[in-house]
Amino acid sequence: MTNIEKYIQSFTAAFDIEAEQCEGLEYQGIETWDSVGHMGLIAELEDVFDIMMDTDDIIDFSSFEKGKEILGKYDVEF
Amino acid sequence: MFKNKNIMITGTNRGIGRTMLEAFAREGANIWAHARKETSEFTENLKHVSEINAVEIMPIFFDMTNSLEMKQAVKEISDSKKTIDVLVNNAGIAHGGLFQMTSLEKMRDVFDVNYFSVLELTQLISRLMVRQKKGSIINIASISGLDLKAGNCAYGTSKAALIAATKVLSYELAPQGIRVNAIAPGLTDTNMTVLMEKKAGDAMVRETALNRLGLPEEIAQTAIFLASDKASFITGQTLRVDGGM
Ligand SMILES: NC(=O)c1ccc[n+]([C@@H]2O[C@H](COP(=O)([O-])OP(=O)(O)OC[C@H]3O[C@@H](n4cnc5c(N)ncnc54)[C@H](OP(=O)(O)O)[C@@H]3O)[C@@H](O)[C@H]2O)c1
Numbered sequence: 055m056t057n058i059e060k061y062i063q064s065f066t067a068a069f070d071i072e073a074e075q076c077e078g079l080e081y082q083g084i085e086t087w088d089s090v091g092h093m094g095l096i097a098e099l100e101d102v103f104d105i106m107m108d109t110d111d112i113i114d115f116s117s118f119e120k121g122k123e124i125l126g127k128y129d130v131e132f
Numbered sequence: 133m134f135k136n137k138n139i140m141i142t143g144t145n146r147g148i149g150r151t152m153l154e155a156f157a158r159e160g161a162n163i164w165a166h167a168r169k170e171t172s173e174f175t176e177n178l179k180h181v182s183e184i185n186a187v188e189i190m191p192i193f194f195d196m197t198n199s200l201e202m203k204q205a206v207k208e209i210s211d212s213k214k215t216i217d218v219l220v221n222n223a224g225i226a227h228g229g230l231f232q233m234t235s236l237e238k239m240r241d242v243f244d245v246n247y248f249s250v251l252e253l254t255q256l257i258s259r260l261m262v263r264q265k266k267g268s269i270i271n272i273a274s275i276s277g278l279d280l281k282a283g284n285c286a287y288g289t290s291k292a293a294l295i296a297a298t299k300v301l302s303y304e305l306a307p308q309g310i311r312v313n314a315i316a317p318g319l320t321d322t323n324m325t326v327l328m329e330k331k332a333g334d335a336m337v338r339e340t341a342l343n344r345l346g347l348p349e350e351i352a353q354t355a356i357f358l359a360s361d362k363a364s365f366i367t368g369q370t371l372r373v374d375g376g377m
Contacts (some may be wrong), residue, residue, distance in 0.1 A: 090307045090308070093259070093262050094308070095261060096259065096262075097259055097260075097262040097263045100210070100259065100263075100265075101263050104210075104211070106203065106206065106207050106210060106256070106259075109255065128214065
């Protein structure tokens, strides 16, 4: 599985959505991406990419696009 | 009771933490045993406890106030791919002194160990628990955080803050299947008590209905209960284990 596939799968699993819905998605843009859902997403991403994110990055993770940029800090390349 | 469960306890080299390590091991738990630093006595005790109970005990070392070391240790736990079912935040420091005679630096030191570092570790470990949507966190607070009196401007308030955080986290982590509780021990027979002024210690004991010090084992058994499924409907609570006050 490529990194982008893993990334999308983390979103679909955390928010119970289809892959097509991920592009352009923003924090609190859908009902399931609330603060509780956010922690679920972070848990998925940390597990899938085997990383431990800093709290500041968890706070900054405000959209599907921004998340890719943040994961770059942890050597996850898309 | 805890077969195939993995439990992390901080401050397991002595006192209540060491007794909890032994008690959880007797219940079949595998344990991430934290200490500030490695010593031969600590290593030997872990080996002994592991052998007699046929459980896995994995040492981890960091100073509670060293963020970097703490993160490395949690990464090690995460990399092991083992679940982490229970976290017992036990490590702590005591301090007694009147407000006018306690420096701000001292207050910060006490809060760093008893409050901020506990929150930091809980933040990291609860993120691992979120993956499995289950977990139990137990904060070792103190009756000094409930019955705030003169001399408690640093230690008592740090434990009061921990008790308040226990309540907040219980709400925030409940949707993830994680329970968060605290234990408020009364005066318990460890080195911490030995360092206390004798007059103050004796007075505290006299105030208890049972008229004695608590035993570390009595605190450990309460932690076992709170960590177990027997306490599955208990969260956000602070349980006094104080001999009746
Ligand atoms: N004993 C009582 O009467 C009593 C009453 C109420 C609440 N409590 C609470 O119960 C808990 C355990 O107390 P205890 O009586 O077992 O005390 P203790 O015998 O003094 O043990 C304290 C433990 O915390 C560790 N610790 C302290 N600061 C640390 C740091 N910066 N980094 C890493 N480890 C650190 C110590 O490690 P080192 O050996 O390296 O210092 C030790 O393992 C504490 O949170 C305490 O506030 C105790």
